[in-house]
Amino acid sequence: MEKIDIPKKAIYRLSIYHRCLQRLQDNGQETVSSTALAKVAGVKPAQLRKDLAYFGQFGTRGLGYPVETLGSMIRDLLGRERLQPVVLVGAGNLGSALLRYQGFQKEGFEVVCAFDADPDAARSRGVGIPVRSEREIEEFVRAENVKLAILCVPASYAQLIANRLVAAGVQGILNFSPVMLELPDEVVVNNVDLALELEHLSFFIR
Amino acid sequence: MEKIDIPKKAIYRLSIYHRCLQRLQDNGQETVSSTALAKVAGVKPAQLRKDLAYFGQFGTRGLGYPVETLGSMIRDLLGRERLQPVVLVGAGNLGSALLRYQGFQKEGFEVVCAFDADPDAARSRGVGIPVRSEREIEEFVRAENVKLAILCVPASYAQLIANRLVAAGVQGILNFSPVMLELPDEVVVNNVDLALELEHLSFFIR
DNA sequence: AAGTGTGAAAAGTTTCACAGCG
DNA sequence: CGCTGTGAAACTTTTCACACTT
Numbered sequence: 357m358e359k360i361d362i363p364k365k366a367i368y369r370l371s372i373y374h375r376c377l378q379r380l381q382d383n384g385q386e387t388v389s390s391t392a393l394a395k396v397a398g399v400k401p402a403q404l405r406k407d408l409a410y411f412g413q414f415g416t417r418g419l420g421y422p423v424e425t426l427g428s429m430i431r432d433l434l435g436r437e438r439l440q441p442v443v444l445v446g447a448g449n450l451g452s453a454l455l456r457y458q459g460f461q462k463e464g465f466e467v468v469c470a471f472d473a474d475p476d477a478a479r480s481r482g483v484g485i486p487v488r489s490e491r492e493i494e495e496f497v498r499a500e501n502v503k504l505a506i507l508c509v510p511a512s513y514a515q516l517i518a519n520r521l522v523a524a525g526v527q528g529i530l531n532f533s534p535v536m537l538e539l540p541d542e543v544v545v546n547n548v549d550l551a552l553e554l555e556h557l558s559f560f561i562r
Numbered sequence: 563m564e565k566i567d568i569p570k571k572a573i574y575r576l577s578i579y580h581r582c583l584q585r586l587q588d589n590g591q592e593t594v595s596s597t598a599l600a601k602v603a604g605v606k607p608a609q610l611r612k613d614l615a616y617f618g619q620f621g622t623r624g625l626g627y628p629v630e631t632l633g634s635m636i637r638d639l640l641g642r643e644r645l646q647p648v649v650l651v652g653a654g655n656l657g658s659a660l661l662r663y664q665g666f667q668k669e670g671f672e673v674v675c676a677f678d679a680d681p682d683a684a685r686s687r688g689v690g691i692p693v694r695s696e697r698e699i700e701e702f703v704r705a706e707n708v709k710l711a712i713l714c715v716p717a718s719y720a721q722l723i724a725n726r727l728v729a730a731g732v733q734g735i736l737n738f739s740p741v742m743l744e745l746p747d748e749v750v751v752n753n754v755d756l757a758l759e760l761e762h763l764s765f766f767i768r
Numbered sequence: 769a770a771g772t773g774t775g776a777a778a779a780g781t782t783t784c785a786c787a788g789c790g
Numbered sequence: 791c792g793c794t795g796t797g798a799a800a801c802t803t804t805t806c807a808c809a810c811t812t
Contacts, residue, residue: 363803371761389771398742401771402805409773417772417811421572442760449619453659454756463757503767504760512676528763534581536604544766546759550660551669553752554648554710555577557734558641558671560750561709569781595793607793608783615795623789623794 365406370430372397374403377427389420401453401536436464441502444470445489445517445528446509447478450532450550454508455483467506469496490517518545572613576636578603578612583633587767597625642670647708649732650676651723652715653684653693656738656756660712673712675702696723700756703730722749 376396380388394404408421410416410435415421431437442460444451447470454460460467467485472478475487488496496502504524509517514533523530530542531537534552537545582602588593589760600610614620617639621627637643648666650657653676662664664702666673678684681693694702702708711732715723720739729737734750737743739759743751 361802365803367764367765368758370765371755371758372742375758385733391771396742398744400805402807403803405772406774406804413773415772418770419812420771433765434761435767436761440760440764450665451661453663457656457659457756459656460760463761465757465760480750485650504763506760522636527767530759530763536602538576540605544763546763548756548759549755550663550753551665551671552574552577552581553736553754554646554666554671554712555580555640555642555669556574557710557736557750558646559573559576561641561733567780571781599791606783608785609781611794612782612796619795619796624792625790626793 360384361552362410366410369397369399369403369407370434372399373407374427374430374434374436377423377430380423381427382480385423387416387420388423390415391536393421440465440504441500442466442504442506443466443468443493443497443502443521444506444508445472445490445493445521446507446513446533447472447475447481447483448508448510451506452478452481452483454506457486460506465504465542468500468502472498493520494519497521497526502526504528504530511535568616572616574590575603575605575609575613576640580633580636580642581639583629583636585683586629587633591629593622593626596621596628599627608634617630644673644686646710647674647706648672648710648712649674649699649703649727650712650714651678651699651727652713652719652739653678653681653687653689653716654714657712657714658687658689660714660738661691666712671710674706674708677702699723699726700730703727703732708732708736710736712736712738717741 376393388403390401394401404538414426414429422450442465444467455470470485470487471490471493472487473490475489478487486535503526505521507514507518507529511533515534515537518529518537522539522543531545534549539545582599596607596611600607620632620635627750636670648671650673662716676689676691677696677699678691678693679696681695684693704748711721711727713735717739720741721743724735724743724745728745728749737753740755
């Protein structure tokens with residue numbers, strides 16, 4: 357078990373590199389230098405090399421990195437070789453918007469089921485996948501061995517639902533509710549707060 | 563012009579504190595200690611105090627911070643006292659989903675107009691605000707003095723549209739396109755890549 | 769000659785711990 | 791006495807610069 361400390365941000369960037377590599381591969385490129393890849397990824401060359409070095413040696417000195425091999429190695433690291441099932445809880449305004457958005461599916465995640473306190477109302481929003489009552493969350497998550505959840509419930513329910521998801525076996529939560537969840541350390545939470553991102557921008561404009 | 567260095571992350575947290583303060587205020591609380599506010603904001607008390615200290619002295623020793631005053635002071639810092647107009651470009655899957663989501667509006671940003679290469683198709687998605695042709699971007703942004711934009715166009719158009727927005731006077735872009743934009747330093751870009759966030763989670767689940 | 773891999777320096781951020789005020 | 795404000799210490803992350811490989 358390797359326990360050398362890999363910066364958390366390096367793992368984020370890994371996903372960025374992965375996407376850039378895909379694009380290069382579609383373009384038919386076979387190798388790429390740290391300088392070129394860093395440029396499109398929006399980082400400095402040295403950082404790219406260091407990030408990759410945390411996981412091994414993949415480049416050839418004087419040449420660069422093999423696009424295809426490096427891509428599949430990152431995919432492997434990210435646990436993306438196999439299709440990941442994901443559930444979404446809270447098919448309200450934002451939740452159903454995300455379901456209609458096909459971006460997750462396109463990137464290899466399958467949103468297999470949505471849950472809502474009022475499944476009928478959610479269905480009427482034109483959601484294209486099954487919507488069940490939130491009471492069935494535990495049963496479904498256990499049965500399908502789901503490890504990832506997208507959480508879009510109102511702030512006041514977020515902690516409660518998160519607890520239930522975790523108890524049922526969920527290990528990673530993409531949290532769109534504007535609340536800091538308190539969960540065991542082994543659960544990874546990723547907060548995405550859209551209004552907050554806009555607010556942050558408005559600080560910088562004069 | 564104050565040029566002491568305020569950590570970028572501190573500004574993010576300011577938005578979080580702001581939201582927590584609003585909640586406390588709705589609850590009728592008049593003062594709050596750094597310990598209590600830090601708890602709900604998900605940070606350490608010392609960090610909260612240090613973050614606030616970058617901007618001035620707002621607390622009373624022995625007592626804590628005045629909820630209402632502190633809230634409005636942060637709102638002021640964030641440039642949120644006045645309603646900010648925002649445009650959205652790219653009313654495709656994700657873009658129209660974001661328009662239906664009322665979260666921005668609720669937090670005090672007014673999405674005044676959307677633009678798309680095909681306004682008719684966009685309108686048919688049930689978007690509730692005006693959708694114009696992308697050709698009118700410059701004219702509108704200049705006329706309405708819009709400083710913030712939400713960008714949801716396909717990767718291949720993102721840089722092009724961003725350049726046009728900036729040329730017309732936009733100073734902050736919330737970028738949902740999976741591309742690192744290259745723009746002048748005075749423009750602030752905030753990348754939100756939803757698929758990437760999920761990918762990041764999948765690294766940590768075993 | 770071109771370009772990776774990496775130790776060491778620099779920069780940035782968080783945490784500590786305590787003086788000082790109400 | 792409780793709690794803020796803050797300098798200094800600890801830690802994390804980024805950048806540099808160059809040895810080394812193909």
